[in-house]
Every structure is written in C-alpha cells, then in structure tokens.
Amino acid sequence: MFRHALPIAVAVTWIVTTCPLSRSASATQIFVSPTGDDSNDASAAHPIRNLQHARDLVRRINQNMTADIFVYLAPGTYGMGEPLVLDAGDSGSNGHSVIWTSKEKERAVISGGGRVTGWKLVDPAKNLWSAPAPAELKNTRQLYVDGVRALRARGRLPVKLTQTSTGYIADQPIMAHWRNAADIEFVYMGGNTLWSEHSSGLGAWTEPRCPVASINGTTITLAQPCWDNSTRRVMMPRESGFKRTVNLVGPASVGRQPEYVENAFELLGTPGQWYFDRTERRIYYVPRDGEDLTNADVEVPILDTLIRGEGTAAKPIHNITFDNLQFSYATWLRPSTPEGFSEIQANYCITGPEGYATQGLCDFTPGGTCPYGNWTKTPGNISFECDHDIHFTGDAFVHLGAAGLELGDGTQEALVDLCNFTDISGSGIELGGVDLPLGTGNQICRDNSILNNHIYSVAVEYHGGVGICVGYAQDSIIAFNQLDHLPYTGISIGWGGWPDKIHKPGQANNSRNNRIEHNLIFDHMLVLADGGGIYTQGLTGANLTEGEKLTGNVIFNQYGSGHGIYTDNGCANVTARSNVIFNTNHDNWGSRHANYYDGKDGKTYDPFEFSGNFWQQGNADSSVRNVMLKNNRLIDSLDQVPQAILQRAGMWPDSKAVVLSQVFVRHAAPEPPSRVSVAPGDGFALVAWCPPIFQGSSPVRAYTVSARGGPSVSVTADDYAAKAFVKLPGLTNGKPYEIVVTAIDADGTSPPSLPSLPVTPRNDPIQKPDAPGKVSALAGDGMASIHFQAPPATGGGPILGYTVTTHPGQRIVTFTGRRFLTLDARHSTFGVISGLKSGTPYTFDIAAVNAAGAGEPAHTRPVTPQEQEK
Secondary structure, eight states, rough: OOOOTTTOOOOOOBBBTTSSOTTBBBBEEEEOTTOOOSSSSOOOOOOOOHHHHHHHHHHHOOOOOOOEEEEOOOOOEEEEOOOOEOOOOOOOOTOOOEEEEEESSSSSEEEEEOHHHHHHHHTTTTTEEEEEOOOOOOOOOOOTTEEEEEEEOOOOOSSSSEESSSEEEEEOGGGSSSSGGGGGGEEEOOOOOOOOOOOOSSSOOOOOOOEEEETTTEEEEETHHHHHHHHOBBBGGGGOOOOOBBOOSSSSSSSOOSSSEESSSGGGTTTTEEEEETTEEEEOOOTTTTOTTTTTTTEOOOOOOSSSOOOSSSEEEEEEEEEEEEEEBBBOOGGSSOBBBBBETTTEEOOOOTHHHHHTGGGSSTTHHHHTTTBHHHEEEEEEEEEEEEESSEEEEEEEEEEEEEEEEEEESSEEOOEEEEEEEEEEEEHHHHHOTOOOGGOOSSEEEEEEEEEEEEESSSSOOSEEEEOOOOOOOESSSSSEEEEOOOEOOOOOOOGGGGTOOOOOOOBBEEEEEEEEEEOOOSOOOSSSEEEEEEBBBBSSSTSEESSSSSSEEESSSSSEEOOOOOOBBBEEEEOEESSSSOOOOOOOOOTTSSSTTSEEEEEEEEEEEEOOOOOSEEEEETEEEEOOOESSGGGGGHHHHHSSSSSSSHHHHHHHOSSSSOSSSOOEEEEEEEEEEEHHHHHHHHESOOSSSSOOOOEEHHHTTOOOOEEEEHHHHHHSSEEEEEOTTTTOOOOOEEEEEEEEEEEOOOOOOOOOOOOOOOOOOOOEEEEEEEEOOEEEEEEEESSSSSSTOOEEEEEEEEEOOOOOOEEEHHHHHHEEEEEEOEEEEOOOOTTBEEEEEEEEEETEEEEEEEEOOOOOOOOOOO
16 A cells, blocks of 8 residues: 555565575565464465564565565554564665555554453442453553543542642541552643633643652652652742743642542542552453443553664664554553653653753753753654654554654654544654754754644643644655644644743754645644644744745634744744634734844844735734734635635645545544533523543534533534533522533543532622723724733623624624633734725724623724725
8 A cells, every 4th residue: 555655666586595484485575464473484375473573584685675675464453562673774775665564455553452351340330340451561551442542530639638848738538548549640731721720730731740659648749750840840040030930931830739630449430431450450441331341342552662763873774664554552651650741841741850950951050951941752652763764654643652653863854644643642743852952964853744644633641742743853844734633732843942031042953944834723722722723933944044934724723722823932933924824812923022042132033924824813014023924814714715725735635535534433422521610600600611632433513511410501512612601500509519511423422521610609799891901903805803802800700702893883793712711811812803894994892791791892993994906
C-alpha cells in the first residue's frame, strides 16, 4: 500500500544463501506473520514471526543494497514482548530504503499490550467486575475495552484540604483508609473555568498531576520531587521589579485544591472506569451499557515504547519506511513515579530533585542549567533521534499512552504522510526538541515534511498536549493536515521566547524557513485555555525573509479562550498570509512585542506581517510598531471566504477519501463531558461544561444536564455550541445540588461527567451589569467588528451574552457563545455585525446581559463601512 511520496524500486535479484533464509527467499523480501515461526526461511510460504528476528535478517543484507528491502507483515496483531530497537545498522544503503509494510489492505498492528481475560462479577451493587492482570504487567495507565479507552477511577475530593509544604491536611481521615495510597494521584486543571469552578493548574494551558506518597490520619503527603516542582517554582528577585517565576511560564504553585482525585479503588462505581490493584494484581472495571466482559477484547498496554530509532550524530539511522502499519497499546509510566507530571507547557515538565530551582533556568538563577527552557519532553511511543529519510506513510497511531510519534533532535528529511493519529494520551506528533537550540550538523532538525494527516482526539489524558508540537527546526513544512477535537492547541512551533517578559532576549536558536500551510484546524481548545489554532513563539528566523510563514490555514470554532494565530511573547519574524480565522477568542494574532533580541532595550519591535487574511478582527491597514497589517478582510461567516482557500485547506481530495474513511472504534458512545460549572439562580442553575474530546463513533448530537436528586434538561449539541450554557429550572432554593452532564451520539450515551461543585439556588437580588469596557467598532465591507471587554461589575450574576444595537436602524443583535462567556475585564473579544450599508456612518450600543436583563450600554464612535475591491 505504497504512497505517492515513495520512490519504490522493483524487487530483485540475488538470493540469500545463509540460514535461516532459504534459497527460495529473495534478499529484498522478508515475510512475517503472527502465525509464523522464526525457524522458517522468511519466504512468503514460510514466514517468520517476530519483528526483532526480521530486523536481524535485514542486518545481514542491507550493507550494499541495489534495491529496496521489503519486510512484509501479514495482517494481524504482533504482540511485542520488548520494543523494536533500531540503529544505524538497520538503515538502507546506497540511497535505497528498508520498507516495513503490510502487504494487504488490512493493516498489521504492532502492539505493546496484553489481553485481560477471566472476568468475574465481584460487586453486583456496583456492577464491578475483576480479572487477573497479565503476568508480564508491572504497571499501566490505560485500559481499552473493544477499542474504547476506559477512564481510571476518579472523583471529587471527599474531604476539605489545607495545603502544607509537604502536601495537605484533611479535615477528616476518610482517605487514610483507602487502599494503595501511593497509587493515588491529585490532578490540577487550568483553563476554561466558568462561574463556580476554580482553576488549579500551573497556568491555564496546563494540567499537572502529582502522586500521593502516603496518607496517615489527616496528613496527606505528596510525592517528591513532583510536589516541590509544582509548588516551589522560584520567583524573580524583588529588586528586579517583575512579579514572575524565574522560568517565566506560569505561576509558582498549583492551586490550593486539586480538581479531582484519580486512581483510587474507593471511587469506582461509574460505568467506564477501572482500577489496577498492583498489590493483589487484579484489574477492576465497571462496564458501560452494552459491554459484555465475557466476550469483550480488553487490552492493557504493557510496553512504554513500541519502536525506538537510536541514531547518533556520528552514525545517523536512515532510509527506513513504515507503511500501512498500526501502532497501538503502549503506556508511559513516568507520571506514575514520584516525578509525577509537573507540566510547564505543551506536555514539557519540570523533573528531578530541585528541578523547580534549576532546570532550564540558565543564567536567570544561581545554578540554573542551560539552555534556557530545556524542560523534559514527554517521549513518543514511537521515537527516532539523529535520523534522516525516515518515512511514515499511511500508518495509524492509535491507543497510545505518551506522545504518538516523536521525531527528535537531528531528524532530517523525514516524511509523515497520510497517517491517522487518534486516542493518544499526549501530543500527536513531536518534531525536534528544545535542548539543542544551536545544534550543528546532524544535530539540527531540518527539511522535514508533515503532510496530509488526520490528527484528532489526541492529548486525551495529558490535556496540555498539542496536535503537532515543534521545537527548534528549520526548512520544514507542515501542510494539508486536518486537526480537530483537541483539548488545547492545534499546532505549536518554536520555544524559548519568554525572557521577553522581563525585557531580555529569548533563547538564541537556529530555527528558520519553517512553513505551516493549508491546514484545517477546528474544534480545538476544548478543555484548556491560552492557546490557539496555531501557537508560535521564540525567534523564528533572523528576519522576515527567513522567518516562519503561515499561509492558507483555516482555523475556526475555537472553544477555549486564546488566539486563532497566537504569536506569543518573544515571537518574531512571522508572516501570515491568506489564513482564515473564524469564531475564535481574543485578538486573532496575539499582540505587538518589544524587540529585545537586537539589544536596544525594546526601542524596536518584533517584525510581523499579516496580509490578505480573512477574520473577524477588522483592523485597518497599518504599519505600527513593526507590524504590517494589509488587505485583511472582515468576514461574518465562512461563506464569505473564497472557496479556493477553503477547499485547499486540509487534506488533498484523494488523500481525504483514504484517511478520513478509516474507522478505529465502532459503535461507541462519547467520553463524558468535563469541567461542569454551575452558577445558582432563583430556583434554577446555569450550567456550562467542556465538550468531549473523544466524540464516540459519531458526532455528539445532544447533552442531558441532571441535578442529582432533582430535575434534568436536554439540549442539542448545536444549541449548546451557540449559547454555551443551559438553564436547569425546577430546583429548590436553599437545597445544595451537584450537577452532572452526559453526551449523546448515535450509538449511545456517555457515562456521567464528574459532578460539579455543590451549588445552592437562592433568591438573591441580581442587579443588571455595568457597561462593557473599551468598546470600539472597526468597519469592513458592509459590516463592522465590535470590540469590547467584560463589564467591571456583573451585577451579582454571570454574564450570559451581549446585545448590540445599531444606529441608524435600531437593529438588535445578540452575541452569545463560549468566547463571550469567558471574557474578562483584561482581554477584548469581538463580534461582527453584517448587513450594513456601505458609505453610511454607524454607531453601536453594546450592553452586557445577565439573568436580570441587559445593563447600561457603552457607545462606539461612528464608523463607515466601505465597499472593498474583490
């Protein structure tokens, strides 16, 4: 099943004469089957069984190749007792490649998992089942039932906590009686909070987690070094004048309370949740509706790594292709150790004793390690380093517990094409690293291509992960990919620009000439905040000519707050042309930055060019502070974008037909919604939540919102997307309620979400809100972009939307949706009013709306829409 990008040579000629290959086996064909035998001759009629044995046979014949070598994997599952480790000796030679491929249309599955059998019902009241763990299993973080990821047992804290230097003091000793305390994790979530919820992460873009070390009575001790790395991040000296951590990324400590507790046996009871008791070596699970554990295929990942390519700068690994293969069922156990998961950004973490005080802090603190920002990356379950001409074509990366594919330092001329990435705990693809910003020769990450891939429902466990995460790279292209249903950012590229925040130059690096083109990105930022469709930071090149190019990308329906194209602090020399940015939050492109790279103390500004884009922001042409805005067009719907741009974004038509048609889970309900947030009213509650990342086997079409011990209400997915909250009536004032939400697709209903924090409806007087702040209007062609901030006082109730009244005409338009609900008094957002007459001056009144009604309006200055040349 070879792809257009592969120059495939004809198989040939000479015959291997040494055992175990017989004289009937061509030197360029090695056949492998799950039912083969390693004593066979590796012919089509007599295949071998193990991939490691196939690798060893390749090593006998690859030193002086005259044609490509094919390792044909028959359909089926190849259970891996250990990773397939490759080095320079496994490479192709003389410009030819070693091609590992499924010969048939059906993919071979390379699996690091084991099947769990022998299930028995052990608690009928909870419908709790148990089975013995596979003998080779030491620990794992994932379980799959008929290809659907189960959730580790989780729940709200059953106690109130007071934070200490070593963990917490609980108000009751309830958790002291829980089994296997050292396997329990506290999870802290940032971002996308509304109303009664609290943010407890290390920044709105993070979701750190720390294991418990012990529980004695009411004393809960958290594991080290995770706890110190998550609560003691060093602050800048007071005399510096900057109230920031020295790492410049987020706060010094997690919030006082974890969002929830995970991996506790005592929390079992919700369908779809499981627990591995390592002491008694048994796995517990509560089946979802319709699951029959006596017949189900239950898989538990055992290996951390499926394939590892270990090149060196002196001896790179090269010319290997993986075609039409599926990589599945691998875990990653570092978060289960005392290191935990002390996230800093994009699934990079602070690790090691006193990492909080030294790691990646370089010259900003005594004892800091260099280079600046060199934090610890989440590894890939399939990984390569110091390599060139490594190709992944038509593959599937599914059911994985770390990042999917890691192409690390020294990756050159790699190709990732026509692949699916889904149901991955961390980022989908990682390209390059952040530890060698000034690497040379074979250390440099360059000339790589990531094309025509579908990346969706990734970062499902570590929500700060990214669809495609690029560190320092040059001359690489990321194009024609579709990225959707992501908890955070779609594509992140660049690193080390944060010193801009303290008026210092960012980390010098050799990034240049990277291109991000014609990608289709939507339904992203579903859980966390302060990211975007495309996030870029740090020095992208020496100047605009060599800097990063963003062209023809279509970005829409961003759920959480952030920017469509996010040029973060320290980002410089980006050109963005002909992109579409629709239904996002805050400014479409970040902001103007003072330039500290040139040593002029911020007297110049980082260069950017934004031209020919289609957006709702509406800024007029200008060249201010080294940012050029030119010929950008205001839109109010995607229908107003030239069809050529929309049709070109995402996979090529022939690629789309192949890749999007592939199904990895059949007849599955969605995962539960998350972050249920509630605001009380007079006999009702207003409820909001984050949609599921994993939609199930079909799109979510509705939600049901239920008060435990009270009423429920349903809403279509479209209505919820438009309004971003639901009113739950019929509640009793003075009575506390916990609210849960379920998601519904064509194949069923999800298990319930974690309950909201308790909310008590009451008959409190609510005043109408103040007027919004910093209002303005920017004119386009027959429309205007209305900009504003949240009112300084909301009147005692949450803001539910904004009304805009046009003058002349007195037409009233209501802005609703998530980006308006998450608006605060520091950031601005915008909505577009269309149907205006060109040449007519307009003013606009903008009023915030809460349960008491619309408040006092703020007024814009007159603007006059003008017809633009098409």
